[in-house]
Amino acid sequence: MTDNIAHQITHRPLILIAAMLAMFMAAIEVTIVATAMPSIIAELGGFSQFGWVFSIYLLTQAVCVPIYGRLADIWGRKKVFFLGTSLFLLGSVLCGFAPSMTWLILFRAFQGLGAGAIMPLASTIVADVYSPQERAGVQGWLSSVWGFAAITGPLTGAWIVLHFNWAVIFWVNVPIGIISMLMLARWLPEAAEKHQHRLNITGSALLMIAVTALIGALLQAERLGAWVVLLLAVAVVSGGLLYHHERQVKEPLFPLAIWRSRIQLAGNLGNLIIGAAMMGISAFLPTWIQGVDGGTPLQAGSALAMMSIGWPLASSLSGRIIARTSYRISALIGSLLLIAGCGALLLLQAESGILTAAAMAFLIGTGMGITSTTFLVAVQNDASYHIRGICTASVMFSRMLGSALGTAVMGAVLNYNLLQRLPDFRDPVQQMMSPAQRALLTDDALQLLRQQVAGSLHGVFFVALLFALACVLAARMLPRRQSEG
Missing domain, CATH: 1.20.1250.20 (MFS general substrate transporter like domains)
Known part of the structure; x- marks a missing residue:
């Protein structure tokens, strides 16, 4: 698939709608959960762990974003998108069954691992099927998803908690995600050309260590105290090793371009x-x-x-x-x-x-x-x-x-x-x-x-x-x- 034939793809509006549904599902997750947290804490307890419910989701999401982006270039957009979305939906289901705050945090981490694929790949898929001249306009549609999610998230969360069990705020993701995947499976063509690439395992591992240490230190600086210095040292060392590795390997995680x-x-x-x-x-x-x-x-x-x-x-x-x-x-x-x-x-x-x-x-x-x-x-x-x-x-x-x-x-x-x-x-x-x-x-x-x-x-x-x-x-x-x- 190239920019020259992007405009020849049929059903582009339906592909755009599917990408918007997926982005909405991931975007609304933070605001809708924030509204329901008082009810969750009332049932599960663990108020001292409150911040980790949000931090772990953002952390695991951020760690995986670059890796999913590289996998999409190697394996194809559809396969990686379906993989990430399936992980996200499985994590959403498990969150609803969490028996304690510790388990909820663990399942939120699993949910974040899948969310790391949704945002970048939805945007990449849209960029693939629209020409360079059209991309700015359709990216505006994708951006509108964030505004809509920010407004409807708290209201939807409050309504669900008022009428149903708090678990429904996680389970509502399932039908949205399934519809998005079915639409893309039906109408999104996969690239015809295949390239022989290998995933840079060492680079991916070093990246995950560096990013986890850095963002973990930034998000939890007040809670960790002096341990922040150790995390920052781990981030610097692993980042240096990643830089040295990327300069020598044939298939760098981040292409030189x-x-x-x-x-x-x-x-x-x-x-x-x-x-x-x-x-x-x-x-x-x-x-x-x-x-x-x-x-x-x-x-x-x-x-x-x-x-x-x-x-x-x-x-x-x-x-x-x-x-x-x-x-x-x-x-x-x-x-x-x-x-x-x-x-x-x-x-x-x-x-x-x-x-x-x-x-x-x-x-x-x-x-x-x-x-x-x-x-x-x-x-x-x-x-x-x-x-x-x-x-x-x-x-x-x-x-x-x-x-x-x-x-x-x-x-x-x-x-x-x-x-x-x-x-x-x-x-x-x-x-x-x-x-x-x-x-x-x-x-x-x-x-x-x-x-x-x-x-x-x-x-x-x-x-x-x-x-x-x-x-x-x-x-x-x-x-x-x-x-x-």
């Missing part, structure tokens, strides 16, 4: 930055709304949903911008919107109100939608068919790694600022976000906490602004004209 192309480097760097900047909003804007503004979780979720709405709308628009200008101009426009949105967060005051925060989130979402789609389409158009899977997976892995990095850096910045500003208060954010604890505070204590927590969060938003400014550097690496690169 990725590192020799400015477009590929720009796409990976840009998504690393976008992932990091995104966490300044996703993780900490709700803290501002509930802690500083005194809003409800529903209000915080509604404001954050505005970013998820702006993202797909701008992603659809990016196709027209690219067609009329270039990758570089499109990415620069998105970067400027992202800078404007992150900069506006520094202007938030305790009296600003939730609508103001929502408007800023929408502006940030539009910037991310344009930049992320531009970087991804540029990478996919630059890659030939036989390495498009690993190139797409590499970009998505970079965004996941950036999210983990952003969470760790901004979390450290927030904790440092709180320690400096409020040395006599224990867990000041928790005191403000808990309605019961907030009601016990005097007016003077509450006012002091609001001011100092707001100042600490401004430090977090400043770091997000620095990441947004760095996105301009990645955008400038893209070619001035589409014919370049």
Whole structure:
């Protein structure tokens, strides 16, 4: 299958729908589970392990993304997609039967192993069946899945928990996944050309060790304490061994074309930055709304949903911008919107109100939608068919790694600022976000906490602004004209 015959494939809209169903299934998993966690904890217990339910899913997903991308180039998109989706669905079924929190965490890890195939391969499949000129437009449709999942996930989770057992939030994935696989089995053609490739086992093992150690350290830095240093040392050593191995082996896990192309480097760097900047909003804007503004979780979720709405709308628009200008101009426009949105967060005051925060989130979402789609389409158009899977997976892995990095850096910045500003208060954010604890505070204590927590969060938003400014550097690496690169 080549770009020249992509437009000749029949039933392309049905293939696109199947890919969107699969992406929706994986995208909604985090938000729908978050809503049901109080009910799960009430039955299974294990509140101290609460964070691992989310972290282990993201960790195993991130570890497998590059490996699935390479396997897709070797074995074919359909086989690897069916393998990953089957693992995901099996993990979903097992999660519903988990007898304890420990078993739920184990099954979530299994679920993440399958999810690592769904996101990159759904995007790669769509890129395969649409021509370079059409990809930006259809990537906008894929991006809309994220916005829809972010909005419907909490509502669907709440409705299911209210009317059914919490296990149904996992089992609802099964019919969606089966329908997606049946549609692709029926209408997605497999590439006719076959290439004799071998999976780089040693490189894959070293990558898994390095990524597991690095992302594990970033996601669980506060819990692990001094053990973080050991994990980071393991990541550095295994990463060095991977680099040395990749330079010598005939079939590197990451083809040399990725590192020799400015477009590929720009796409990976840009998504690393976008992932990091995104966490300044996703993780900490709700803290501002509930802690500083005194809003409800529903209000915080509604404001954050505005970013998820702006993202797909701008992603659809990016196709027209690219067609009329270039990758570089499109990415620069998105970067400027992202800078404007992150900069506006520094202007938030305790009296600003939730609508103001929502408007800023929408502006940030539009910037991310344009930049992320531009970087991804540029990478996919630059890659030939036989390495498009690993190139797409590499970009998505970079965004996941950036999210983990952003969470760790901004979390450290927030904790440092709180320690400096409020040395006599224990867990000041928790005191403000808990309605019961907030009601016990005097007016003077509450006012002091609001001011100092707001100042600490401004430090977090400043770091997000620095990441947004760095996105301009990645955008400038893209070619001035589409014919370049």
